Amino acid sequence: MAAARVPLSLYVHWPYCSFLCKFCAFSKARVPSQGVDHERITNALLKELRTCLAPHKDKELRSIYFGGGTPSLSLPRNIERIISEANKLVPLASGAEVTLESNPTLAEVIKMRDFKLAGVNRYSIGIQTLNDDSLRKMGRLHTGAEGLAAVDRAKALFPGRVTFDMIFGFESQTLRQWQEELKTALDHADRHLSIYQLTVEPGTPLFRDQRAQRVVLPSDDMQAQMYEMTVDMCLARGFRHYEVSSYASHPSAESMHNKGYWRGQQWVGIGPSAHSRFTDPTNRQRISSVRIPDTQRWARQCERAGHGTGKEFVVSDAEAKQEAVVFGLRMLEGISDEGFMGVSGGQSLTGYLCMDRVQHYIDEGHLCWHAPTACLAPTERGLQVIDTILLEIIP
Numbered sequence: 542m543a544a545a546r547v548p549l550s551l552y553v554h555w556p557y558c559s560f561l562c563k564f565c566a567f568s569k570a571r572v573p574s575q576g577v578d579h580e581r582i583t584n585a586l587l588k589e590l591r592t593c594l595a596p597h598k599d600k601e602l603r604s605i606y607f608g609g610g611t612p613s614l615s616l617p618r619n620i621e622r623i624i625s626e627a628n629k630l631v632p633l634a635s636g637a638e639v640t641l642e643s644n645p646t647l648a649e650v651i652k653m654r655d656f657k658l659a660g661v662n663r664y665s666i667g668i669q670t671l672n673d674d675s676l677r678k679m680g681r682l683h684t685g686a687e688g689l690a691a692v693d694r695a696k697a698l699f700p701g702r703v704t705f706d707m708i709f710g711f712e713s714q715t716l717r718q719w720q721e722e723l724k725t726a727l728d729h730a731d732r733h734l735s736i737y738q739l740t741v742e743p744g745t746p747l748f749r750d751q752r753a754q755r756v757v758l759p760s761d762d763m764q765a766q767m768y769e770m771t772v773d774m775c776l777a778r779g780f781r782h783y784e785v786s787s788y789a790s791h792p793s794a795e796s797m798h799n800k801g802y803w804r805g806q807q808w809v810g811i812g813p814s815a816h817s818r819f820t821d822p823t824n825r826q827r828i829s830s831v832r833i834p835d836t837q838r839w840a841r842q843c844e845r846a847g848h849g850t851g852k853e854f855v856v857s858d859a860e861a862k863q864e865a866v867v868f869g870l871r872m873l874e875g876i877s878d879e880g881f882m883g884v885s886g887g888q889s890l891t892g893y894l895c896m897d898r899v900q901h902y903i904d905e906g907h908l909c910w911h912a913p914t915a916c917l918a919p920t921e922r923g924l925q926v927i928d929t930i931l932l933e934i935i936p
Contacts, residue, residue, distance in 0.1 A: 552605075588844070589812070590623065595630065668691075704733035738764055869917075
């Protein structure tokens, strides 16, 4: 029997947005006034794809994720070219997940069917909020009603394979307002939701507005109440909180691509600012790389060298162990001793972590140790404060 192929994920970064949200800190650029040179961007992505997937031809692609930016601004035929070329280089696994992020504007909604024909089988919509005033203040171009209409159309085309993003903690938002908004979102949800607390990232317009006191966001206590209510309401509707910001009504609806990150599987990222983590097949070293963030510089380097890598370095054993714990404890399933020893050179979790602090959080009901599977996992209470816990348990 042939040996099982090592799983690999592919992330494709489309850099352009038709508008720039005030809270977004992701690498992106506004669509140029002369329009996007689709052929140049796609050819650069294909060149980088061939260069970067070539060393991984013995693996299999479990997932492809088109993120951004706003990849639904791309042309469906170019998405198809990328999926087809990736499959030639590294075969797509049976049941592979192919996700595309989208905004719920009319122009992008019209293209949904064509994206499905191109090979996309999971659709992610950036609704963020159903409150029109908050959408306007954050620089979004759609309305709440348009967002829900986009979800309903996507469900007809991608049944059981639609997710959308919601954010709580907007300016002047009350607990009651968020309760009503979340109820409406759950009424329209398919089998997956991503729900985030609004984060004020340095360098964003929202950060500058908050520092200048032009924006006042809900208090930390209020946002904690919103978080707890979110978990309770989702659970009451059958949505299990399987990761810090992710909810699914069935394990089969959980994000295969994102779970690959959190479980420490290998991935290759292409496009401006995309990150990669993989094991070099020639020397077994763990490699981390990041592409050039500036779109034009990245494209020129792809045309000249076949890739737009800006930085690449070997991941140390210490970094690999820390990443394994940080990512693993984002999920309620946690991290197993067996999985950890796969990246630690045989060191156990109990030999690596500050076990006095781990035991403290177990006693407090924030962590739990599953003896039969030798697995450390956060509880629902622990997931809410996992960043604080990680600071104390990692040496």
